[in-house]
Amino acid sequence: MSVMNFAPEALKNLFKKPVTTGYPFVPAEYPERSRGHIEISIDDCISCGMCVRCCPCGTLSVDRIKGTWTIDRYDCIACGYCVTKCPKKCLFMKQGYQEPGAEKASVTYTKSPEVLAAEAKKREEAAAKAAAAKAAKAAAAAEKN
Amino acid sequence: MAKKSVIPYGPQHPVLPEPIHLDLVVEDEKVVEAIPSIGFIHRGLESLVDKRDFNQMTYVAERTCGICSFQHGMGYCEAVEHIFGVEIPERAKFLRTIWAELGRMHSHLLWLGLLADGFGFENLFYQCWRIREKILDMQEMTSGGRLIFSVNTIGGVLKDIPADMLRTILSTIDEVEAELKTVQKTFLNDYTVQTRLKGVGVLTQDQAHDLGCAGPFGRASGINTDMRKLGYAAYPYIDFEPIISSDGDSYARCECRIGELFQSMDILRQAIAKIPNETDLATPVKGNPNGEYFMRVEQPRGEAVYYVKANGKPYVERLRIRTPTFANLPGLCEMLKNTELADIGLLILTIDPCISCTER
Numbered sequence: 001m002s003v004m005n006f007a008p009e010a011l012k013n014l015f016k017k018p019v020t021t022g023y024p025f026v027p028a029e030y031p032e033r034s035r036g037h038i039e040i041s042i043d044d045c046i047s048c049g050m051c052v053r054c055c056p057c058g059t060l061s062v063d064r065i066k067g068t069w070t071i072d073r074y075d076c077i078a079c080g081y082c083v084t085k086c087p088k089k090c091l092f093m094k095q096g097y098q099e100p101g102a103e104k105a106s107v108t109y110t111k112s113p114e115v116l117a118a119e120a121k122k123r124e125e126a127a128a129k130a131a132a133a134k135a136a137k138a139a140a141a142a143e144k145n
Numbered sequence: 146m147a148k149k150s151v152i153p154y155g156p157q158h159p160v161l162p163e164p165i166h167l168d169l170v171v172e173d174e175k176v177v178e179a180i181p182s183i184g185f186i187h188r189g190l191e192s193l194v195d196k197r198d199f200n201q202m203t204y205v206a207e208r209t210c211g212i213c214s215f216q217h218g219m220g221y222c223e224a225v226e227h228i229f230g231v232e233i234p235e236r237a238k239f240l241r242t243i244w245a246e247l248g249r250m251h252s253h254l255l256w257l258g259l260l261a262d263g264f265g266f267e268n269l270f271y272q273c274w275r276i277r278e279k280i281l282d283m284q285e286m287t288s289g290g291r292l293i294f295s296v297n298t299i300g301g302v303l304k305d306i307p308a309d310m311l312r313t314i315l316s317t318i319d320e321v322e323a324e325l326k327t328v329q330k331t332f333l334n335d336y337t338v339q340t341r342l343k344g345v346g347v348l349t350q351d352q353a354h355d356l357g358c359a360g361p362f363g364r365a366s367g368i369n370t371d372m373r374k375l376g377y378a379a380y381p382y383i384d385f386e387p388i389i390s391s392d393g394d395s396y397a398r399c400e401c402r403i404g405e406l407f408q409s410m411d412i413l414r415q416a417i418a419k420i421p422n423e424t425d426l427a428t429p430v431k432g433n434p435n436g437e438y439f440m441r442v443e444q445p446r447g448e449a450v451y452y453v454k455a456n457g458k459p460y461v462e463r464l465r466i467r468t469p470t471f472a473n474l475p476g477l478c479e480m481l482k483n484t485e486l487a488d489i490g491l492l493i494l495t496i497d498p499c500i501s502c503t504e505r
Contacts (some may be wrong), residue, residue: 001339006331010268019275035289056201079295084303095290118488
């Protein structure tokens, strides 16, 4: 048993630099894998809705026609499950945490007009193709009768 | 005989990290009985199984507790993996062991800091948390989260720890070991610390056994119990023996946890030396689980039990989590008898209470 055996450490600490950093004046350094927040490369998104279905806290929503992807960042728990499930790998975790805010607002990402136009064109083509196939099928059935 | 009076203690109290309420029956300054009541932070996590599928529940389970988060996730995943009957890849087993031991180290360092704060040694408290910061950095580097790892999945793990990161972990635990030895000297040899801890809050081996105490709290009273010896994850490949003390007082609990810190470093070194080189990290599972399993894991605070019952649907039928603090509460109430009122804050801390875990 000894007395004051922490005193040498305490004295040493008097002459050492602080261990803490001066955040926010000194920017924080994040490791490469840091799960800060989710970002989306929206133009690569195919609006399949897989992320919406797998999200444990139901914070995501997708609108295929409008080409939007919406996240309520204050509900997101940054678990990264949507990132692992995304079939096009357009979701990814980025360093840096969600900043505080006065209002609990969601963020909406919209696809660029070119991508939206291309998608609309594809949809129209697919619809026309389906209509043509249906008409051909109907014609074949009529011929058979 | 002095008149008995009842003093309400908590749920809001400067020394309590989490809300637990005790009605202390006192005679003068001596506590004769402690009646606990919990339920201030119940979140209903178990009932979420109705709304979240078995994969999503992994993320819910690991948010049961912020400190032993990884082990909660691992307990749930191991239970579901047993229901599926899948064997996870060897590397995933070792990775789980490495993360589990990092989690144990940061939890014990947190506790040591809180204990130092509890007996009024502020400087020692700072040093413990400074050392803990290095472990948190390791956790963030390997998993992306400082406390919540989110690396477990049914069938294995989602992320690998490459060789350079494993080397960084080894060099960091060497640094931590050197710094911990300085802190250990004060915790175990200092006169003032010993006066506050020795012979305070004694729980005998028989009492601890009868009350079903778990983890370091039970081991400090001489109960040889460590769920890691049951052989989940990569623990069968690791050579270690549970750290046991027979004194059963607060000093023994401190000694036990400091011993476990060094033991965790040893387990980490062994696991990193033995980790196989595989690229496969998770065994894919098909369909929905059907069956039930009772999984026991050793968390930093003691034995946690995960009971999962599934019926072939995406939503698990029943999930029951029994946390170590729940098992240790009867021991706490027994230990508080015949103690001084001034020691109560410190004694509650010695069981390392995690009330948000307990209430889920």
